[in-house]
Amino acid sequence: MKSDAIDATHEFLVRYGGDTFPRLFTSARGTVVTDRTGRQYLDFTSGQMCATIGHNHPAIVDALHRAGDKALHFFSGMIPEVVAELGETLATKWMPEGLNKSIFINTGSESNEVALRMAKMYTGGFEILTLGGSWHGITGGVSAVSMASDRKGYGIPTPGVFVIPEPNSFRPYIPGATEEEAALANLELALKMFDMQTTGHGAAIIAEPVISAGGVLVPPKAFMQALRKAADDRGMLLIFDEAQTAFGRIGTRTGAEHFGVTPDIISMSKTLGGGLPMAAVSTTTAIEEDIFNKKFAFYTSHVSDPLGAEVSLAVLRVLEQEHLVERANVMGRYLREHMETLQQKYEAIGDIRGLGLLLGVELVEDRNSREPAHELGALTTRKCFEKGLSMNIRRRPERGAVWRIAPPLTVSESEIDQASEILDAALRESLDEMTRRQ
Ligand SMILES: Cc1ncc(COP(=O)(O)O)c(C=O)c1O
Structure with a gap:
């Protein structure tokens, strides 16, 4: 070297x-x-x-050894016992009530690809509303709904994306308005524009509970509640991208818990793997049932890998045991x-x-x-x-x-x-x- x-x-x-x-x-x-x-x-x-x-927490290192003693990987049709246990742990301890069904993949980008595919298949629509300054990942579909990086040089993004100005308490787009007034007024205007342009095939609103790469912006609670209503009014799903907020970082289990808003789909990654590539998407039984019947598919070589699940369970246990x-x-x-x-x-x-x-x-x-x-x-x-x-x-x-x-x-x-x-x-x-x- x-x-x-x-x-x-x-x-x-x-x-x-x-x-x-x-x-x-x-x-x-x-x-x-x-x-x-x-x-x-x-x-x-x-x-x-x-x-x-923390890096290389002893519980993570032990989990890696456990996985090494058992199995690192199986055929995607063989569900590992430890993956079933992780699904149950998420549903019973960490997710808002009703988000009972999970799928396990590898990166945050992938988790949002899953979330968008679920929303598109469930609604039969394709249009997505996203927040300015948001970051949902680098891969094809999710880079089209990400606004926090340079999009130039990679060709035509997926069509059907509409942007809602992000709430920003330090740089409100409406001088003189309170943070909440500005956020709600901008949302109202963006929805008005969306309603003018939509083909009538809306699929989802996707949002980070804290717009992190966009400058660590915390939306007012009323704004997140208004997103819930906006999705419901239009027959669209609400997706929370909790790559950064899930599992304790903001002082609640999830961003959904902080805002008191239950989305239809939550995507998670980062913390879940404790440093290993591990991500998940949770949704309701009704949505899972519907898309299963429509032949929903999302599998890669590493869907449901036992290695990541073993580590995730260890991470979630440490979060609990160490308060x-x-x-x-x-x-x-x-x-x-x-x-x-x-x-x-x-x-x-x-x-x-x-x-x-x-x-x-x-x-x-x-x-x-x-x-x-x-x-x-x-x-x-x-x-x-x-x-x-x-x-x-x-x-x-x-x-x-x-x-x-x-x-x-x-x-x-x-x-x-x-x-x-x-x-x-x-x-x-x-x-x-x-x-x-x-
Ligand atoms: C909110 C959010 N969503 C999605 C992603 C993408 O995750 P990954 O880099 O694991 O693909 C990130 C990564 O920084 C993120 O912060």
Whole structure:
């Protein structure tokens, strides 16, 4: 192996977009990841938001061994015992009442492909309403309903997609209106436009309970309730994409629980696999029965794999046994207090929002103009990394520069103290450096 990690990356690997850190990484445990030189970093992104119970939790490692002793994979028509047990656990402990039937696949993108296919087959429609700034995945169908990344260069997206402006308490599209008024007025207008354009074949409204990649935006409860009504009024299904919100991250079991709204379909991934590729979709018995009779199909080489199910059961048990759903609230408050202290110190911190341990910290040029501070965001994120803190910054011109801060729910107070000190120092240095350059 070449000694220069980045040379090796450039020579042999396809670069797939997003920021790449200039190191190769070798191990991870709890909140800490380690690079090839032995340097350690606090991981305040929980990997790709998957290490919700911490990296390489001993229960996950045990589950991997158990799966190794039993079976990793079967023919898709052979349902593993452990998959049936996971279905029962989701239905009886984690899903809102009525969402009893689940299917297990591998990635969040795939879970939303499943959800859309279910909705299309059940309703006989194809039109989908989605929220601005949303991210539902990279594959064909779901990239067409995703608005948080660049869509240019990949040809014609799936037709029949309509966009509802996303609620944004910090940048409301209607000046002077309250957050809820603006969200509801925008929704009303979007539905009016949809009703003008629809072919009468609506299938679903899809929404993230917290619009995460779009800047960690928490919709008002009335907005989510209005989405439920909008779907019902039009004979469409409501899909919650709970890739990030399912299983404790926001201090409730699911986003549906937080909002008190039961969708027809919930897609889940990330936390469920604890770092392994694992995803699920849950729906009602009535919908499952209907689409089964219409010959619904979704299978890949890895549908119902026992390996992922063994790990998922372990993750869900740890969440329960270590009381991590409640802990998301406690540690979320602790982290938020630290961010608020920094906000008092730095004019550049314009807004702090989020739920539980999914926080968004938005950087601005100044608090009056609310102009996004993109350069400051990029520079500070780099400096954080150099000082041992891995942070994720969401940068889009229309949406601002927002740190998504989401450590594992097992994060300790001292790790939060340490991360806040790094952030403080990195922000100070970045601001000084930018002033010197002017
Ligand atoms: C809300 C949401 N949905 C779907 C996805 C896609 O999941 P995956 O990357 O596992 O395909 C993501 C990934 O970031 C996500 O955040």
